Amino acid sequence: MKAISPKLSLPECLKRTREWAEFALPALLDLACDEQCGGFAERFDWVGTPIDPGFKRVRVTGRQLYVFTHAALGDVGGAREVAERGAAFLKSRCLRQDRQFASRLGSDGTLLDPTSDLYDIAFGLFALAWWYKLSGDAEAVEMADTALAHLRETMRSPSGRGYLARQDDCGQHQQNPHMHLFEAAIFLASFTGSEAARQLADELFDLASNTLFDPVTGTLPEFFDEDWRAGDNSGTIRIEPGHHYEWVWLLCRYGDLARCPEAFAIADLLYTFAQAHGHDPVTGLIVDAVDPAGLVLAGDLRIWPNTEYLKAQVAMRERHGQGPGFDDMAIADNLTRIFDHFLTPRCTGPASTLPPGLWIDYLASPSLQPKCDHIPASTLYHIMFGFSEVLRHVNGHGPFSGKPW
DSSP states (O other): OOOSSOOOOHHHHHHHHHHHHHHHHHHHHHHSBOTTTSSBOSEEOTTSOEEOOSOEEHHHHHHHHHHHHHHHHTTOTTHHHHHHHHHHHHHHHSBOTTSOBOSEEOTTSOEEEOOOBHHHHHHHHHHHHHHHHHHOOHHHHHHHHHHHHHHHHHOBOTTSSSBOSBTTOOSOEEHHHHHHHHHHHHHHHHHHOOHHHHHHHHHHHHHIIIIIOBTTTTBOOSEEOTTOOBOOTTSOOOBOHHHHHHHHHHHHHHHHHHTOHHHHHHHHHHHHHHHHHSBOTTTOOBEEEEOTTOOEEEEEEEHHHHHHHHHHHHHHHHHHSSOTTSSHHHHHHHHHHHIIIIISOOOOSGGGGOOTTOOOOEEOTTTOOBSOSSEETTHHHHHHHHHHHHHHHHTTOOTTSOOOO
């Protein structure tokens, strides 16, 4: 797991991280917003010009509203105004008549796909939690509770455990939208005191601990059949180390919220597996997917697993102090790899002149050339949260303080 750049100390890496955030967030206030139709851009080209794919996903609206709300809590100039416009767009355009979140809008903000999608609902709720943290808007709590009630009424899995990935789709179960719903429930419960959100967090922890998590292998698979047996349609059990790290952070946050030792114990096992099997041996970056034995299924490399690793490092450090994979040098090396490969890339082609404040989302292995032809706006959520968590931690703020640094 060696970094490309010369070894930098943790303070040096943290300074670099803060400087990137202080430059990128103000620059993105204008780039990210659709001033004409409202909401946020879905993607950018390699110089930062917005690209219109013909739709706006509710999940991206939620993610970007989180980013600028969190930035406003960190006193980034102009961020509150962008967050206010984003919250107004979420409330007026992203909800159906029954007050549940839709899935997609057209580029002009009109409803395109009203289907209830668990992933989109999760990020709508997550955005409401952070908007309430910034604004104290009581309507956000009412909206969240209404959406949660609708979720329970219409999207419960026929198995009686968990939820459908999309309304009326009784195919594969997926851990990923449940993980983000867990995230939303934890922060809604912490920030707003919503009893419905706290009950959902408890329910989803029970699902994770008794259904999703495999204590024999210490893994948490991606896909399950209608009876929650692990495996995709081909029978392959796919493990994504980046999601392991994301679960580590969430389980530690839930453990703090619920005072639940079992959550910490599962987090430790997931962390151990990801450390042992999730990193590319040449670059130290985190691979896309492995099987339960640690055999690599997909070896390409995305930025988000590495920022989720950063969050997991913080969560483990806050519980254990410095330790394997989360001491000063491990965190510094992770930050260095993120910058070297994704934020100040050493590649060829159009992405080689990437302006400061933008990012490469996906790299092919072993070439380390971009495996994408644009910049997904949704990735900013991962970068913002990863960088905010490590800066929050070193500045001594609590995990539910809302302070990004």
